[in-house]
Amino acid sequence: MQLSQAAWARIVPFALFMLLLALRGALPEQNALGLDPRWIYALNLVVVGGALAWFWRGYGEFDRQNRPRLGEAALSVAVGLIVFGLWINLDAPWMQLGEATAAFVPMTADGRVDWPLIAIRWLGATLLVPVMEELFWRSFLMRWISSPQFETVDPRAAGLRALVLSTFVFMLAHTLWLAAIVAGAAYAWLYIRTGKLWCAVIAHAVTNGVLGIWVVYSGRWEFW
Numbered sequence: 001m002q003l004s005q006a007a008w009a010r011i012v013p014f015a016l017f018m019l020l021l022a023l024r025g026a027l028p029e030q031n032a033l034g035l036d037p038r039w040i041y042a043l044n045l046v047v048v049g050g051a052l053a054w055f056w057r058g059y060g061e062f063d064r065q066n067r068p069r070l071g072e073a074a075l076s077v078a079v080g081l082i083v084f085g086l087w088i089n090l091d092a093p094w095m096q097l098g099e100a101t102a103a104f105v106p107m108t109a110d111g112r113v114d115w116p117l118i119a120i121r122w123l124g125a126t127l128l129v130p131v132m133e134e135l136f137w138r139s140f141l142m143r144w145i146s147s148p149q150f151e152t153v154d155p156r157a158a159g160l161r162a163l164v165l166s167t168f169v170f171m172l173a174h175t176l177w178l179a180a181i182v183a184g185a186a187y188a189w190l191y192i193r194t195g196k197l198w199c200a201v202i203a204h205a206v207t208n209g210v211l212g213i214w215v216v217y218s219g220r221w222e223f224w
Contacts, residue, residue: 009055080206130204
């Protein structure tokens with residue numbers, strides 16, 4: 001089946017992000033390039049961010065008329081905070097699918113916190129990832145499950161099947177599978193309830209942003 005230009009605009013940034021993630025996980029700390037694999041994350045800001053900028057005019061859900069109202073924005077922030085609270089508590093061994101392939105510990109060789117690395121990671125996770133992932137998981141995949149002509153699908157009419165299946169696939173991309181189910185279902189619910197992708201992006205950004213601050217404060221790097 002041939003995919004539309006709108007579909008590719010949502011798939012390409014996500015695919016580039018996953019490729020860079022795989023590269024970071026595959027590159028050993030000591031390598032012939034002399035490159036610290038953790039700094040590959042910075043490429044996301046350039047490569048994935050560049051792809052989003054290239055396709056931006058095609059993302060109609062980010063037009064002015066689709067911005068959330070104050071009440072919708074407040075709900076999105078609340079959902080993001082709730083997901084954060086659940087995420088850091090749903091980490092029992094049976095709630096995990098293996099181990100992360102690209103762990104991110106922003107510490108120097110002498111045990112000091114590497115603040116430039118933290119800044120890059122936090123900016124990417126808070127500003128870039130929510131836009132890129134919500135465009136793929138919710139705007140594209142969830143609506144595509146409802147109809148291959150996904151651009152014609154009103155998210156408020158996507159249905160339970162689309163929510164469940166897209167959340168299941170979302171879960172497979174995360175180590176903390178139960179937390180991912182909660183997060184994916186919450187963001188999808190927001191999208192369906194409001195019909196606005198901005199709401200899912202805001203909630204996702206709040207979750208990631210607060211999580212990043214908590215990780216740095218607590219030193220629980222495994223959540224990154």
